[in-house]
Amino acid sequence: MADPCTTLVALAGKLDKLALIRRLCDMIAIPSENPFDQAPSLGYREQEMGDYLLQRLKELSFEVDSHELSPGRRNVWGRLKGKGNGPSLMLVGHLDTVGTEGYPEAFRPRVDGDCVYGRGACDMKGALACYLETARLIVESDIELNGDLLIVGVVDEEWQLTGSQHLGLHGPWADYAIVGEGTSSGANKELSICAAHKGDYAVKIRTFGTAVHSSVPEQGHNAISDMAEVVRSIDRYHRELGQREPHPLCGHGTASVGVISGGSMACTVPDCCEIHVDRRMLPGETVEQINSEYEQLLGRIPRLRFEIGDPLTITAALDVPVDCEVVEASVEAYKAVTGNLPTIRAHPAATDAPNLGFPAVIFGPGAVEQAHTVDEFVRIDELEIATKVYLGVVLRLLSAEEADV
Ligand SMILES: [Zn+2]
Structure with a gap:
């Protein structure tokens, strides 16, 4: 396989920004509010969000599957089989969003200036759209991966994290994961790599x-x-x-x-x-x-x-050593994409990451400050950077000879 950096530059140049935005808008328009302590019913369309993701992954030739946790609540995933015995990487996102009281525009996606607006834009349908674009770029290239790439949508992050708990117990599993919760922060709105949280x-x-x-x-x-x-x-x-x-x-x-x-x-x-x-x-x-x-x-x-x-x-704390391969690969990919060294920090909120049972870093478009608001948005340049960094991590980790964990 060619040098991952050269390959990344070539592939990143083919990123289809409009397709990325279109998929994000499709997903915002699917109301997948977490039903919290209610049974899922009309209007709580978490499963429809999962079906959307499965459909897109199937079109990209991923092998798809799902686990039903309870009626109407299903973790979904697609696997792109690697050609060798290299390590596997999972890109994880939650399918649910918080509620929409006082937010009449929640499910009407809107592109305005440099941002996409709507419930889930940054928490975290933006990352799911980036995963799909990453997958498309890999599939439509002639790159052969040594290990499997998995894209997973889990239910119930916003309440009890039962989706990721189920995944940790019943699979699928991988050697490493990225959880694409928004990590944008600081005056320059840089995307950080979060290797820990309380x-x-x-x-x-x-x-x-x-x-x-x-x-x-x-x-x-x-x-x-x-x-x-x-x-x-x-x-x-x-x-x-x-x-x-x-x-x-x-x-x-x-x-x-x-x-x-x-x-x-x-x-x-x-x-x-x-x-x-x-x-x-x-x-x-x-x-x-x-x-x-x-x-x-x-x-x-x-x-x-x-x-x-x-x-x-x-909820569990997260603590991935900063010299773990998935952290190092994320740092290298971020450097290759932006020319800058990323900040490695703790995520302010709890996430699905510690429930997976294998090393997972948090990195994604959008900022915690926009999540759960009644004017949720994500910056389009952050969607592009996140996609390219995911691509870089895939190229780095999945071209290795074998898993080192
Ligand atoms: Zn989230």
């Missing part, structure tokens, strides 16, 4: 007291007063987390109380109070370790009766 663990904590008439509070035990102590100790805990050894990309873990409720009426000393605590975890931290920190923290408060409930949320 996880999230949210849990309810309850305090218990003894209810009595409020005219004789000394005869009862006030669960809200106790909770005030708990909240203060969690604030101190958060400050203490900031003193610990930081993760090189993620910085420090955090703890924050987001919800409080308790008591029923002013004239009764409350016997129960509840908070929801959100703990952003660094790679390597575990729920068990954090629960034992909570136990210790609360154990220091005199006469406190408390309970730590079942988790409300657990």
Whole structure:
């Protein structure tokens, strides 16, 4: 195979910007809102988004398949078989979007100036459109890949990440992945490579007291007063987390109380109070370790009766070594495409990447600030850069002799 850099320049010159934009607009027009805690029904067309992706991949001669997780919810994928035993690469995107309340233009894609507007433009149908253009450029060239290229659409990223969890357990798998969540940042809107992010663990904590008439509070035990102590100790805990050894990309873990409720009426000393605590975890931290920190923290408060409930949320942290092949290939491809060295940083939000079970970096068009807004857009130049970088990574990794993991 020719030098990947020369091949990349030749192939990138054939990028069809209009086709790329057209496919993105097609996908924005498919309302694939996550149904969240509802069963998928009319209007929640995640599956139709999956069918669209499958159809395009089939046209490109990919072998396509899917897994149904629950009625109407299906992970879909296509595989372009490599000719040898080289490593395989998966380009992963989620099929769902967040809701569209207060966003009447959500499913009417619009190209205006340098941007494409509509729900999912940057989160993350833009990346899916880039994957399809990458696939087209490879398929229509005479390049032979040594390893398999997979393009995968997963369901339910915006709520419980069940799509990527299922994929991690049941496949398909690959040696490396890119998850195309938007990584544009900074004043120059450069696309960064994100090799890590924090996880999230949210849990309810309850305090218990003894209810009595409020005219004789000394005869009862006030669960809200106790909770005030708990909240203060969690604030101190958060400050203490900031003193610990930081993760090189993620910085420090955090703890924050987001919800409080308790008591029923002013004239009764409350016997129960509840908070929801959100703990952003660094790679390597575990729920068990954090629960034992909570136990210790609360154990220091005199006469406190408390309970730590079942988790409300657990999402995994991501930590791919910066010298991992998929990070290095992404850096090299970015340099070849833009002439600049990319920033390697942590992604601000949780993603599907840690659920896959093999090294995955996050790199894609669009910025987190535009995701989930009622004026979502993606810059067209970022779509072009992302496509070329994906192409560069495919050429670099899939021309290697064998997987090195
Ligand atoms: Zn997303």
